[in-house]
Amino acid sequence: MYTEETSFYIDYKFDIELSKLSEELENDIIRQIGKSIKTLPKRDYTTQYIGGVSLIGEPVYFMIEYINEYNREAVLMKLTITDSDTYLDLINISKTIKNDSKNIKRRRRNTVKVDNKK
Secondary structure (H helix, E strand, O other), X not given: OEOOOOEOEEOHHHHHHHHOOOXXXXXXXXXXXXXXXXXXXXXXXXXEEEEEEEOOOOOEEEEEEEEOOOOOOOEEEEEEXXXXXXXXXXXXXXXXXXXXXXXXXXXXXXXXXXXXXX
């Protein structure tokens, strides 16, 4: 797959899980991967993982299993939708995609403040 930033391969298992998502969510996840794939560590013969969050609508937390070897294109092996606790665990061990601040600010503007005072 090619994005404006870089190219990478998608394994069929990853593609199956991706196809279960809405087109908007699918595009957001691919966009985030495209922007961050060059910064992911390279390790030969090792599967790695990274977490992310899509802020389109309600937050959707996900984890990606990938292979990123020297002198080869990255291969996205598996996509798993997770919960916020798993995502926070991944933040604690520095295994998350760095979100772009414009996206976060846009999400905050689109939220509604609820006052629970009686």
